[in-house]
Structures are given as structure tokens and as C-alpha cells.
Amino acid sequence: MSPLDLDVTWNTATSGAPEPAFQVHWADEATVVLRQSITSHFEAPFLYLLLGTERALLLDTGATGDDVARSLRSIVDGLVDEWLRVHPRPGYGLVVAHSHAHDDHVAGDGQFDDRPDTVVVGHDVAAVRSFFGIDAQGAGGRLDLGGRVVEVVAIPGHHRTSVAVHDPATRALLTGDTVYPGRLYVDDFPAFCASLQRLRELVRTRSVEHLLGAHVEMSDVAGVDHPRGSVRHDGEAPLPMTPAHLDDVAAAAAATGGAPGRHVFDDFVLCIE
Numbered sequence: 001m002s003p004l005d006l007d008v009t010w011n012t013a014t015s016g017a018p019e020p021a022f023q024v025h026w027a028d029e030a031t032v033v034l035r036q037s038i039t040s041h042f043e044a045p046f047l048y049l050l051l052g053t054e055r056a057l058l059l060d061t062g063a064t065g066d067d068v069a070r071s072l073r074s075i076v077d078g079l080v081d082e083w084l085r086v087h088p089r090p091g092y093g094l095v096v097a098h099s100h101a102h103d104d105h106v107a108g109d110g111q112f113d114d115r116p117d118t119v120v121v122g123h124d125v126a127a128v129r130s131f132f133g134i135d136a137q138g139a140g141g142r143l144d145l146g147g148r149v150v151e152v153v154a155i156p157g158h159h160r161t162s163v164a165v166h167d168p169a170t171r172a173l174l175t176g177d178t179v180y181p182g183r184l185y186v187d188d189f190p191a192f193c194a195s196l197q198r199l200r201e202l203v204r205t206r207s208v209e210h211l212l213g214a215h216v217e218m219s220d221v222a223g224v225d226h227p228r229g230s231v232r233h234d235g236e237a238p239l240p241m242t243p244a245h246l247d248d249v250a251a252a253a254a255a256t257g258g259a260p261g262r263h264v265f266d267d268f269v270l271c272i273e
Contacts, residue, residue: 006033042231063105128154152166164199
């Protein structure tokens with residue numbers, strides 16, 4: 001595959017023009033990044049569609065099940081149809097999975113319940129680990145999309161069901177709400193630190209170029225985030241992060257000692273409960 005094109009101007013409700021429910025960007029010929037409009041939900045999450053020769057993986061389904069966001073099913077169907085026009089295959093499958101089970105990542109699941117050749121992965125730890133084959137140490141998970149095998153590891157700390165998806169084909173690591181340019185909410189500090197070390201070990205032993213999270217909440221000014229609930233973002237940090245940012249998050253977490261509160265750094269904010 002060609003390198004990912006991640007040089008995107010994402011919709012942020014600042015132009016005054018109407019926005020689609022989801023902005024769609026083909027990052028390469030088999031990888032789609034979608035962003036839910038901040039005008040439909042302030043979380044404005046990013047979703048990822050990875051296409052293989054036998055099935056596709058949709059990671060997350062958005063932040064709300066209202067009429068605007070219900071267009072996700074038709075958008076995904078259209079993207080899959082576009083892929084199949086070039087790579088025809090009968091019975092092409094879709095796996096709908098989640099970076100974790102918070103509402104802003106699973107709200108659109110119901111749209112896919114009656115979709116043919118589709119599996120919607122459950123929301124509890126046992127269902128997630130069983131589906132991907134994640135072992136007791138949180139590693140070993142995988143999903144074969146056909147010519148594209150992704151690795152799935154457990155990364156609890158933000159949420160007990162949190163996972164990261166490593167895609168060797170694109171050298172991308174999808175990190176959900178655990179690492180992204182924004183407020184990193186930590187529910188279980190020891191688990192969060194252990195998960196960061198698991199991710200660092202994965203990065204050390206794999207080829208990873210991009211860390212792609214599920215939100216952008218930092219502004220384009222170091223150490224300044226858009227307030228929670230903002231319905232427009234005037235200036236955003238870039239979505240892609242790097243393995244060096246992962247080291248920064250780990251070092252920052254260690255420096256806090258797990259002290260509850262809001263800890264501000266240039267590229268992210270640690271919010272420890």
C-alpha cells in the first residue's frame with residue numbers, strides 16, 4: 001500500500017457552511033478515516049475503516065444515534081461498495097468493533113444489527129478478548145481481513161475494554177482514547193501505565209509511523225485545549241501523533257505519580273480520576 005495521506009483539513013464548524021454528518025477521507029486505497037461533525041456531537045470522534053480482500057473492519061460507530069448520525073450505515077455501505085467495484089468478492093464481510101465501549105464510540109451500533117455478512121463485537125471485556133483472541137497478558141489478538149492482518153492488544157486504563165489496533169500494512173497504530181491530542185481521561189492509573197508500556201513495547205518491536213486516536217481536543221497552541229462541550233474548534237492540533245508522543249505520555253504519567261486532577265502538557269492533558 002502507498003503511504004497514508006493524513007494531511008487533512010478536518011471540519012471544525014468554523015467556516016459557517018453546513019457540514020456533512022461525517023467527513024470522509026481516503027487515507028490510502030484501502031483505509032478510510034471518518035470524522036463525525038462537531039455540529040452533531042461535541043465529541044466529534046474519528047472512526048476508521050480498514051478494507052481487506054475478504055472483509056472490512058469498522059472501528060467505532062460514533063457518538064450519537066440521532067437522525068444525523070444514522071447516516072453512518074449508508075456511508076459505510078457506499079465505501080464498501082466503492083471498494084468492491086475494484087475488488088469484487090461475494091459475501092464480503094464487515095466487522096464492527098470498538099476502541100472501547102464508551103457511548104461516543106458505540107452509539108451507532110444498532111444501524112448494523114441487520115446488515116448482511118456483518119459481526120458487531122460485544123461491549124464487555126470477555127466478548128472483546130474472545131473475538132480477537134487476546135490472551136491473559138493483553139496481547140496476541142488478531143483479525144485477518146484478507147491480505148491484511150491487524151494486531152489487537154488490550155490497553156485498559158481509560159476504560160476496561162480499551163484496545164489498540166496495529167495495522168502493519170499502513171504502519172498505523174489506532175489508539176482510541178488512550179493516546180491522542182486531547183484530554184486523556186484515566187480511570188485506572190496503574191492499568192493505564194501498564195498499557196502505555198505495552199504500547200511502547202509494541203512500537204519498539206514493530207514498524208509504527210503514526211498513532212491515530214479517536215479525538216482532537218488540543219488547539220494549535222501548545223498546552224491549550226478546546227473546552228469540553230465546545231461546538232466549534234478554532235484551530236486544532238494535527239490528528240496524527242508519533243511514537244515519540246507515546247514516550248511523552250508515559251513520561252508525563254510517571255511524573256504525575258497518579259495524583260488526581262488535570263495535568264497539562266504541550267500536546268495532551270492527563271485527566272486522572
